[in-house]
Amino acid sequence: MKFWxxxxxxxxxxxxxAFDVGIFMLADMSYKNSMQSEQQKCLGxxxxxxxxxxxxxxxxxxxxxxxxxxxxxxxxxxxxCETYGEYYISQGIYLEVLMDGKTLYTSLPPYSGEREExxxxxxxxNTIMRDVAGSIYYYVAGDLPVSSGNAMLIYAKDxxxxxxxxxxxEENLVFVSILISACLAVALYFxxxxxxxxxxxLSNTTRRIAAGNFSERVKATGRDEFGxxxxxxxxxxxxxxxxxxxxxxAAEQKQQxxxxxAHELRTPLTTIYGYAEYIKAAAITEEDRILAVDYxxxxxxxxxxxxxxxxxxxxxxxxxxxxxxxxxxxxxEAAAMTVYPKTxxxxxxxxxxxxxxxxxxxxxxxxSLLVNILxxxxxxxxxxGTIMVRNFFVGDEGKDIIIEVLDNGRGMTKEQLDQIVxxxxxxxxxxxxxxxxxxxxxSLCAQIARAHNAEIRFYSKPEKGTVVRIIFYDxxxxxxxxxxxxxxxxxxxxxxxxxx
Amino acid sequence: MGRLPGRGLKSxxxxxxxxxEKPINELIHRNLRLVGHECDQVYDGIKAVEVAKSYSYDxxxxxxxxxxxxxxxxxxxxxxxxxxxLTAKDGIADRVQGLDLGADDYIVKPFDALELLARVNAVxxxxxxxxxxxxxxxxKIDFEAHKVYYKEEPVELTPKEFELLEALxxxxxxxxxxxxxxxxxxxxxxxxxxxTIDVHIQKLRKKLGWEDRIKTVYKLGYRLETDR
Numbered sequence: 001m002k003f004w005x006x007x008x009x010x011x012x013x014x015x016x017x018a019f020d021v022g023i024f025m026l027a028d029m030s031y032k033n034s035m036q037s038e039q040q041k042c043l044g045x046x047x048x049x050x051x052x053x054x055x056x057x058x059x060x061x062x063x064x065x066x067x068x069x070x071x072x073x074x075x076x077x078x079x080x081c082e083t084y085g086e087y088y089i090s091q092g093i094y095l096e097v098l099m100d101g102k103t104l105y106t107s108l109p110p111y112s113g114e115r116e117e118x119x120x121x122x123x124x125x126n127t128i129m130r131d132v133a134g135s136i137y138y139y140v141a142g143d144l145p146v147s148s149g150n151a152m153l154i155y156a157k158d159x160x161x162x163x164x165x166x167x168x169x170e171e172n173l174v175f176v177s178i179l180i181s182a183c184l185a186v187a188l189y190f191x192x193x194x195x196x197x198x199x200x201x202l203s204n205t206t207r208r209i210a211a212g213n214f215s216e217r218v219k220a221t222g223r224d225e226f227g228x229x230x231x232x233x234x235x236x237x238x239x240x241x242x243x244x245x246x247x248x249x250a251a252e253q254k255q256q257x258x259x260x261x262a263h264e265l266r267t268p269l270t271t272i273y274g275y276a277e278y279i280k281a282a283a284i285t286e287e288d289r290i291l292a293v294d295y296x297x298x299x300x301x302x303x304x305x306x307x308x309x310x311x312x313x314x315x316x317x318x319x320x321x322x323x324x325x326x327x328x329x330x331x332x333e334a335a336a337m338t339v340y341p342k343t344x345x346x347x348x349x350x351x352x353x354x355x356x357x358x359x360x361x362x363x364x365x366x367x368s369l370l371v372n373i374l375x376x377x378x379x380x381x382x383x384x385g386t387i388m389v390r391n392f393f394v395g396d397e398g399k400d401i402i403i404e405v406l407d408n409g410r411g412m413t414k415e416q417l418d419q420i421v422x423x424x425x426x427x428x429x430x431x432x433x434x435x436x437x438x439x440x441x442x443s444l445c446a447q448i449a450r451a452h453n454a455e456i457r458f459y460s461k462p463e464k465g466t467v468v469r470i471i472f473y474d475x476x477x478x479x480x481x482x483x484x485x486x487x488x489x490x491x492x493x494x495x496x497x498x499x500x
Numbered sequence: 501m502g503r504l505p506g507r508g509l510k511s512x513x514x515x516x517x518x519x520x521e522k523p524i525n526e527l528i529h530r531n532l533r534l535v536g537h538e539c540d541q542v543y544d545g546i547k548a549v550e551v552a553k554s555y556s557y558d559x560x561x562x563x564x565x566x567x568x569x570x571x572x573x574x575x576x577x578x579x580x581x582x583x584x585x586l587t588a589k590d591g592i593a594d595r596v597q598g599l600d601l602g603a604d605d606y607i608v609k610p611f612d613a614l615e616l617l618a619r620v621n622a623v624x625x626x627x628x629x630x631x632x633x634x635x636x637x638x639x640k641i642d643f644e645a646h647k648v649y650y651k652e653e654p655v656e657l658t659p660k661e662f663e664l665l666e667a668l669x670x671x672x673x674x675x676x677x678x679x680x681x682x683x684x685x686x687x688x689x690x691x692x693x694x695x696t697i698d699v700h701i702q703k704l705r706k707k708l709g710w711e712d713r714i715k716t717v718y719k720l721g722y723r724l725e726t727d728r
Contacts, residue, residue, distance in 0.1 A: 259589065262588055262589065263565060263588045263589075266588035266610060267521055267524065267588060267609065269609075269610045270524055270527075270588075270610035271523040271524055271527065273610045274524070274527040274531075274610065274611075274613065275523070275527060277612070278527065278530060278531065278613065280720065281613070281674050281675035281676075281717075281720060281723075282530070282531070282534055282613075282673055282674050282675070283534070283673040283674075283675075283715075283723060284530075288530070291526075295523045295526075299523060
């Protein structure tokens with residue numbers, strides 16, 4: 001059974017019990033009160049009548065002096081009682097007078113049962129409620145003090161009305177109770193079911209999210225606990241969705257990496273094995289043999305490069321780096337020297353511009369990083385192109401150092417930019433393979449940068465050129481320093497110019 | 501070279517090689533040429549579709565990972581020509597996808613030259629319409645009809661001799677080890693020794709006048725050499 005149904009039934013049951021018990025107790029108490037006060041009244045009346053009759057009877061006894069016959073006194077008494085009797089009948093009070101065992105007078109309703117009230121102890125009175133022919137009477141029986149014998153006065157009052165009133169009240173109460181219960185049941189049902197709607201909503205949404213639809217959310221209105229719960233739930237769902245998305249992305253990237261790696265390994269292996277087999281078993285010329293051997297050697301080199309670069313990537317992730325103080329100018333000049341043969345080949349002009357700066361890190365790694373970037377710039381440039389390398393300070397306190405490499409070569413589109421640091425990605429597959437690249441260079445650079453608390457940013461316009469910035473953060477701070485790509489209009493000042 | 505020139509060798513098949521890695525493309529080309537096939541070479545998907553639409557090849561060897569269109573896309577563009585996929589990916593999903601798209605076979609890199617040749621031959625045999633006839637010096641062989649002629653006269657060959665001959669011709673210019681020949685011609689269950697091969701080779705040399713054609717390759721086995 002559902003929670004709100006349980007609540008509903010429990011509340012309803014509790015109410016019914018409490019209400020009914022309450023009102024019936026009240027009704028009962030009120031009845032007892034009325035009854036009691038009536039009975040008190042009856043007792044009072046009985047007492048009054050007793051003394052009145054008693055006095056009158058004594059008066060009658062004395063007045064008549066001596067009666068000729070005792071029956072005359074009896075008759076006189078009788079007539080006295082009749083007077084009283086008649087009077088009180090109109091009040092709904094019935095009397096009976098007994099004298100010496102004989103019934104002097106009675107207006108009591110006929111009753112043939114046992115009459116226990118008649119055995120009265122002296123100075124005491126008996127009372128009893130009795131149902132006689134459909135009506136309820138209250139009997140009071142007591143001594144009637146007369147000078148001439150033992151007399152008893154029995155008083156009976158018709159209290160049926162009170163009892164009936166009580167019964168009517170009870171009936172009304174039952175009716176009211178049922179009515180109220182019904183209304184309560186209906187109202188409670190609606191209230192509870194509407195209150196529990198957010199819970200149902202929550203439970204449905206939870207189910208949908210669990211089934212894989214991570215963008216579902218709950219409507220969180222209101223400031224009560226449900227509203228709060230809804231908010232918290234939505235926040236949690238946001239987190240989960242984010243995690244799911246990034247996990248999916250990571251898994252995809254991992255798969256891509258593996259696929260690319262498989263390709264990069266299998267391809268040279270195929271060539272090496274294939275040509276070795278060819279040399280061994282095929283009937284070939286000396287020329288063929290030389291070609292085959294050349295292929296074996298170049299593919300072995302390629303395999304070696306891929307393997308070593310991967311190793312470097314793995315090592316960088318797991319081990320720390322040296323933290324020496326290095327002069328930026330020295331680093332750039334060393335890198336430029338390494339790249340010089342390539343730039344000379346294409347008659348590319350390599351310009352530099354320095355401000356004195358120190359970075360902390362590993363000399364070999366940083367030079368390697370710069371060589372890689374310069375190499376890419378050279379590859380992207382046409383004959384007679386220009387590459388500009390410089391460094392400068394930025395940041396709030398001017399402490400972040402940027403090394404910038406700018407070329408006016410081929411440039412890249414946004415899609416290409418998004419992917420260039422991914423392992424094995426090559427912008428132009430065919431050409432890069434000839435030039436010996438496996439596509440791991442930039443992913444390695446990104447790792448080197450990360451290990452140095454630095455960031456590499458790429459900006460490019462197709463056909464215009466590319467700017468690569470390596471930002472060495474003094475502290476971990478975010479900042480956007482987007483350059484204006486208009487290549488070639490920087491004049492070298494105060495730095496070596498490498499002319500082709 | 502001191503050999504008798506061969507008489508009008510008919511090329512076995514015209515094959516298109518689509519593979520962007522130049523060394524591998526060249527490797528496949530050379531192997532196929534050794535056994536007498538004629539090849540065209542392209543290095544990207546778009547060129548492949550262009551060329552395939554303008555000539556009806558007997559077989560296309562198609563790499564899956566290509567610049568431009570992928571191998572799977574290329575096969576959709578060409579109609580009716582048998583295709584063998586070549587790839588570095590070994591997943592079941594890729595194999596199934598390849599075969600679903602209508603490829604006749606699927607080879608994973610790195611591959612064995614003999615395996616490649618065997619699969620190429622298998623596909624060609626299934627799909628080719630012309631009957632391969634092989635001529636070398638004074639010998640003519642009709643594989644379909646199971647007939648061999650030396651100097652225009654029919655030659656009697658035992659079944660094993662014929663199968664051995666077939667293996668040599670199909671893999672000509674490539675050295676075949678004795679073990680491999682035993683395996684292919686006599687089967688795995690053969691309990692004899694490799695001298696059986698030597699005897700059969702001698703017989704073939706004699707019957708077909710191929711003493712200078714079937715070469716004994718030091719440490720490797722036997723090789724049927726033709727002019728190329």
